[in-house]
Amino acid sequence: MIKVLFRSHDKEVYCNKGELLLDVARMADIFIDAPCNGNVSCGKCKVKLLNGKVDTEKTRHISDDEIKQGYVLACNSKVVSDIEVDVPSKLSSSMYGMKIEGGGKEKDEAIFNRAKKIAENHNLKFSTNIRKKYIELSEPTLDDNISDVDRIQRYVRHHLGYNEIDFRLDILRKIPILLRESNFKVTLTYVKKKNKLTIIDIEPGDTGESLYGIAIDIGTTSVVVCLVDLVEQVLIDKASSGNAQIKYGADVINRIVFATKKNGLDELHKAIIHDTINPLLHSIYEKNNINRDDVISVVASGNTTMASLFLGVYPDYLRREPYIPPFLKSPKIMGENVELDVNPSAYVYLAPNVASYVGGDITAGVLSAGIWASEENVLFIDLGTNGEIVFGNQDFMMSCACSAGPAFEGGGIRCGMRASCGAIENIKINPVTFEPKLGIIGECDPIGICGSGIIDLICQMILTGVIDRRGKIQKELNTPRIRFDEHGIGEYVLAFKDEYGLENDITVNEVDIDNFIRAKGAIYSGASVLLESLGMDFSVIDKVYIAGGIGNSLNIENAITIGLLPDVEREKFQYIGNSSLVGSYLALISRDAKNKLEEIASQMTYVELSVYPGYMDEFVSACFLPHTNIENFPTVKDLLNV
Template structure:
């Protein structure tokens, strides 16, 4: 056996000769950022060999200087002897995002207010079919010796007016003990369905005030959990973290591939349930002194791949033509079916999907945006790890998905990260010194850059003359922040390590810029093709809603200048935040909203962009700054000409 000592984590693990270093780290539960899932294309799994010998090759991702210092790619390294490894903290930018982030009461209130506005505007009923009732039953004796179940049935029929009750085995097992501990005075939690109720919890004594639900947004990069008081429908607390599946790839395609190999599906299911959602739930319970058995219903929204992996369903056919999902609507689910840290009988509802790449996060987002009830033409763009677009109104809703990749949440960018503490979220470059002015989340030192910061940076580099319209750095610029390596690949230094006491400089290189240009090109060309398929153009848009994890600091003007969004009147644009979470919350607190969400899933039409001959031409044209046809972006044209 060979020993691998991860000195940076004070952890040692045994392995066999020839094993892959990235897989060894995963077995040791050591996070090494690998957005490409180990296919040697991203270069982000760079670690330092301190002692021992390995079988590794130098790639274009490692400079001569780094190779001399012992840097290797974990995914491209086989262990052949005892070694000592250091994982640079720079690699923890994504891992930093795995930390649980607590509630912001102001934002929690925004979720409630936005949902309430939708409910009131569209006259939806602000209630669910879940009830909680304290009951006092007559105690048994020799003259009244019916079974515990019959006693409960009699009370429910005589006092609550329901002829039938139903319950699961775990309720039956609890019943004899709790009835006698409480002197037959208990609180029942039940789901009302016409003349029948399903009991999902029985508690000792009067606990009528404790009734909770949870809304969850499962993003490819981030996961958010909201604890909701089902009596007043208010959000009590919210917690978020990175999705632990990110260890196995930054985008859905890499995760689907990983899930199809060996025990990959089980590993990814465990990562989302046991390593992500359950710790978030536990954190909220502790912070608010909540018993998990009082959480009796959940509403979950996620893209089609995340929904499949959440349930542990084989997903490889999602990525294979003709791209058929295993299901669009989930079966009836209980908490115990999935292994969630909630009441075992808690109802779990999944927002319906539309197609392999338009999932429940989009139907939930459309619900919260109110597109289904307006006469205006609405363009809905979700800038998350995947790029999904919806165009329509109350009469029709067309949807499509773009292969944008994870760039909008920092994936595929050498120093990219999700919008969490330490992320650069705003950038301005001085036109004379070419030095950047940075706004950093949490006012801490910069760890990396998130989506909104990347948009600002590329826009600033374009209009300040650092890059050309292909995204290439001008070779004649004289600045300490612009430099080129031995392969003539250029990079711009956002933060020197000496400035902020960092291990390495925070830089964005030409490969990063190219990745982002492709991502923004996919979004713009997808929207253009979708609208064109209806015989319309961008001037027919009444409103543009921007959703997703890119952050509240998205600069609309900069997004237009680089060709991500169309150059139309600015007052048409609105950033609506995490619309998926708001939609999941709506479905949790309103049975009418849940019914409307089902209708949206049934009525939305999916457009497969690959069948449109014009799409690829439009995509190639959009892979410039702002576009090969600069006439489509008159604002950018004026600035560049000036």
């Protein structure tokens, strides 16, 4: 066995000779950012070899200077002797402390209340079928010697009006001792269904009426949980973190591929439940002094792949033509079935999927956005790790998914990172000196650039003439911020290493710009084709709703300038927050909203862009700044004087 010491984490593990360093790190539960899941295409998993040897190959991702410093790619290095490794803090911490969304509780409540008001205005009632009831049972005697369960059932029939009760084995195991220890005075937590009452929990004494639910947005990159008071129907608290599945790939395709490997599906399921959601639940329970057994209802939403991995369902056929999802509606499940740290009998509901790449996060988003009730034409764009789009109104809804990749989360960009402390999130470039002014998350030194920062940067670069409309850096500009390598590939320096004490300069080059242009082109062309499929264009749009983590920091004007969003009146744009989470919240506190979710999923028409005639032509046209047809962007045309 070979010893691997991760000096940065003070952790020592042993492995077999020839194992990949990335796999060894995963085995040691050390997070190393590897968006491409180890196929040597992203170059993000750079680590520093302090002592020992690895069997590695030179790649374009490691410069000669970095090789001299001892850097290798963890995914491309086999352990052949005892080694010591340093994992840069940027790689190990970017998943944590992520800026999921901003604005504070007041802004959250405004977004949640807006969605609730839309639902109420369209006759959706807010009530649940879960109740708590304190009961006092007569104690058994020789003359009244019916079973404990029959005693409870008799009370329920006479006082609550239900002829039948149902419960699980673990409840039955609690009943005999609990009844006697509590002098037959207990509190039932139950679900009402027609003429049957299903007991979820039984507790000694009068525990009051406190009941809680959890709404969850299972994003590919980040996960957010909300604690909700089901009695008062109010949001109590929220917690968020990166999705621990990130270590197996930044996008759904890489995770699906990992799921096909030995124990891969179990590892992914463990990552989302035990390494992500349950720790968030623990933190929110502790902060609010909540007993997990009082959490008796859960509504979760995520894309089709995330929903499959949440349940531990094999997802591989999602990525293979003809792209068949394993399910659209999930079976009835309880907390213990998926190992969630809630009441074991808590009902867990997954928002229904529409197709292979339009999942429950979008049906929940459409519910919260109110498209289903709108008389106006609404374009809904969810800008996350995946790009999903819905267009419609109360009469119809069309949807599609775009292969944008992880660019909006910093993936595919050499110095890209997720929106966490140290990420450059907004930029201004001086048009004379070409010097940048950086806005950095956490008001600390920069370590990389996130999605909103990349949008600002590309916009500023084209407005100041640093790049042309193809995304190529101009060679004639006299500034140390612009330089070219031996292959003629240009790059712009956002931060020199000497400025901030970095190991390397923070730069964006023409390859990075091209990757991002492709991502923004996918979003714009997807929206364009979706409307075209109905014989319409962007002129018919009354409102544009932007959802997703990046939306909170998104500069709409800059996004239009680079051709990410359509050039329509700015007042039509509105950021609606984490619409997936808000939709889950609505379904948690309203049976009517849950039924509406099912209706939305069944009524939404899915357009598969990969086989749609003319989509590739539109995509290629959109891979330009802002578009090959500048007439589609009249305000940008004036801005660029073309």
